[in-house]
Amino acid sequence: xxxxYIWQLHEIFKKVWVRVISFTLLALLSVVLxxxxxxxxxxxxxxxxxxxxxxxxxxxxxxxMLAVTTFSLAIAVSAFAAxxxxxxxxxxxxxxxxxxxxxxxxxxxxxxxxxxxxxxALHAKLYSEAGRVVVFLFTATVIGLVVVxxxxxxxxxxxxxxxxDTLDRVERAATASLTKRLESPxxxxxxxxxxVPDHCVAVVSVETGYIQHIDMQELQxxxxxxxxxxxxxxxxxxxxxxxxxxxxxxxxxxxDEAADAMRRAMTTGSHRTFEGDPRFGxxxxxxxxxxxxxxxxxxxxxxxxxxxxxxxxxxxxxxxPDADVQFSRLMVPAxxxxxxxxxxxxxxxxxxxxxxEVQIRLQKSLAALARVVPDAxxxxxxxxxxxxxxxxxxxSLLPADMAAIQAASVTSSGKG
Numbered sequence: 001x002x003x004x005y006i007w008q009l010h011e012i013f014k015k016v017w018v019r020v021i022s023f024t025l026l027a028l029l030s031v032v033l034x035x036x037x038x039x040x041x042x043x044x045x046x047x048x049x050x051x052x053x054x055x056x057x058x059x060x061x062x063x064x065m066l067a068v069t070t071f072s073l074a075i076a077v078s079a080f081a082a083x084x085x086x087x088x089x090x091x092x093x094x095x096x097x098x099x100x101x102x103x104x105x106x107x108x109x110x111x112x113x114x115x116x117x118x119x120x121a122l123h124a125k126l127y128s129e130a131g132r133v134v135v136f137l138f139t140a141t142v143i144g145l146v147v148v149x150x151x152x153x154x155x156x157x158x159x160x161x162x163x164x165d166t167l168d169r170v171e172r173a174a175t176a177s178l179t180k181r182l183e184s185p186x187x188x189x190x191x192x193x194x195x196v197p198d199h200c201v202a203v204v205s206v207e208t209g210y211i212q213h214i215d216m217q218e219l220q221x222x223x224x225x226x227x228x229x230x231x232x233x234x235x236x237x238x239x240x241x242x243x244x245x246x247x248x249x250x251x252x253x254x255x256d257e258a259a260d261a262m263r264r265a266m267t268t269g270s271h272r273t274f275e276g277d278p279r280f281g282x283x284x285x286x287x288x289x290x291x292x293x294x295x296x297x298x299x300x301x302x303x304x305x306x307x308x309x310x311x312x313x314x315x316x317x318x319x320x321p322d323a324d325v326q327f328s329r330l331m332v333p334a335x336x337x338x339x340x341x342x343x344x345x346x347x348x349x350x351x352x353x354x355x356x357e358v359q360i361r362l363q364k365s366l367a368a369l370a371r372v373v374p375d376a377x378x379x380x381x382x383x384x385x386x387x388x389x390x391x392x393x394x395x396s397l398l399p400a401d402m403a404a405i406q407a408a409s410v411t412s413s414g415k416g
Contacts, residue, residue, distance in 0.1 A: 008267075016102045023110020023142075027117035030138040034131035054132045055122055057139050062115035065146070069108040072153065076101055079161025087166045088287040094169040094274070100156045107149040111142050163302065167288065171309045173274040174281025175316065181278045181335065182318055188216050189232065189330035191321060196231045200248035203259050208241040209268040213276060216327050218265040219247075222258060223329035226251055230262070231331045237277040240268065279335060282344045285310060293351040293358065300355045303348060307358075310344045311365040317373045337373075341380040349388035353395040356405065362388055363408035370410050385410040 012018065080092050095101070118135060121127065127135060159165045185191075211234050223230045231248040234240055246266055272280045285306055292302035317337070345362065352358035363385060370381035392405055 014097050016106050019102060019106030020110050020113065023106065024113045024117065026110070026138070026142070027114040030114075030118065030135055031121045031126060033138075034127050034134040037131075037134050039130070054127075054136050054139065055119065057136070057143075058115045058118045058122065061139065061143065061146075062112055062119060065108050065112035065115065068150075069105065069112060072105055072108055075157065076105065082161045083166050086163050086291075087170075088284055088291060090272075090280075090284045090287060091166050091170050094173055095161060095166070098160070098169075100152060101160065104149045104153045104156070107145055111146050114142050115139075167285075167302075167305065167309060170281060170284050170288070171313060174278065174285060175313050177274055177276065177281055178278035178313060179316060180276075182316065182320065183323075185320055185323055185334040186325075186332040187214060187232075187235075187330075188324070188326035189332035190325050190328060191323075192231060192331040192333045196233070196248045197250060199252065200231060200250050201252070201254045202245045203247045203249060203254075203262050204242075205240040205244045205246050205266075205268070206242060206263065207268045209239070209270050210272050211236050211238045211240060211246075211266055212269040212273050213267040215265040215267075216330060219262060219330055220327040222262050222265070223249075223327075226254070226258060229329050229331060232333070234266070235333065235335065237272050237279055279340065279343050282310065282313070282340065285313075286344055286347045290347045290351045293348070293355065300352070300358050303352055303355070303358050304361045307348065307361045307365045311368055314340065314344065314369055314377070315372050317376055319376055337376040338380045338383075341377070341384050345384050346387065349384065349391050353388075353391040354397070356392075356397055356401040359388060359392050359397075359401075359405045360408045363405055363410065367408065367410045382410045 076095075080095055083092050083095055118139065122132075122135070214232065214236060219230055219232070226249070229250045231250070233245050233247050240246065247262060249262075274281050274284075289303040289306035291297055292299040292306075317340075345366065348358065348362060352362065366381040366385045366388075369377045389405065389409060392402060397405070
């Protein structure tokens with residue numbers, strides 16, 4: 001995994017205020033360039049663009065962008081609320097981090113700030129006649145960016161926040177996270193195939209929350225300094241509290257400074273994240289299906305859609321026991337197929353026990369995965385199939401329905 005500083009910087013760049021600040025810097029840059037470039041501009045051009053022209057353009061830009069920003073922000077908030085109600089609150093973060101939405105809102109708000117700074121500088125007499133030409137060109141450029149943003153925003157609103165759009169976003173996030181983890185199943189370390197030795201010294205957590213990121217290079221540096229090996233006990237997504245074991249160090253003694261350095265390599269937060277946590281994407285997808293199967297919603301079609309997406313995501317699974325080792329002193333456990341199946345299918349098997357069409361699709365998905373990735377999925381698919389069949393029997397379905405479900409199961413297909 002990347003350095004925690006790079007990871008933190010990446011998280012910062014997801015925020016919309018970064019883009020807003022860039023427009024403000026553009027306004028300040030126009031003030032500086034107007035004074036620097038003014039002596040080099042032809043006087044004839046400067047005379048054609050009067051102070052009133054620039055002021056009117058900035059005034060129109062400022063007043064209109066304030067209204068457009070307020071209106072667009074209200075639309076975005078409504079989309080977030082709709083996604084929370086129809087899908088799950090955990091999916092809202094993907095809408096909030098949507099590049100198009102952030103760029104559009106930043107363009108509108110940034111254009112407002114650009115116009116405001118420009119008006120202040122204009123009334124403060126910071127521009128010469130030639131300098132107003134530079135401001136005019138910058139203003140025309142910003143107006144062009146606003147027009148492009150409006151066109152993109154109108155097209156984007158046709159799908160933004162709808163159920164299909166939310167499912168697409170969750171599927172993309174889960175697929176990307178799972179693919180990244182499968183490429184490096186042990187986070188660059190060595191696979192932990194044996195139990196942690198008894199003589200190891202435990203490094204415990206002093207915080208409560210979810211592990212969001214592990215700086216593997218920093219842990220490797222700590223292990224090099226101590227000339228030892230470190231057994232990572234908590235993967236990203238693990239919920240830890242004060243006193244939980246984060247890692248075990250193959251040493252007889254360890255200083256407080258060394259333990260603190262190891263703790264700093266693990267970033268703890270209040271919530272799980274999609275990046276670096278492939279199981280979270282599956283859980284969010286399953287939450288959407290569970291809500292669709294609730295009596296208040298009663299939408300088995302969405303649950304069937306989710307099952308298809310889960311099958312598509314997990315069909316990318318590939319075991320890589322020979323993955324490249326970058327951090328030779330770090331022992332890291334891998335996520336297991338059994339855990340992934342529990343996250344993806346058990347809630348749907350539970351909440352969809354009384355829906356024959358959902359149960360049939362669930363059994364077909366399990367059979368397909370057992371067939372596509374037999375080495376990893378045959379056993380967990382069979383266990384999940386048997387669990388779903390038992391839940392369906394207890395839901396008192398008709399014999400004909402149970403026969404159809406049984407016919408689609410992993411056992412009947414001859415797999416597993």
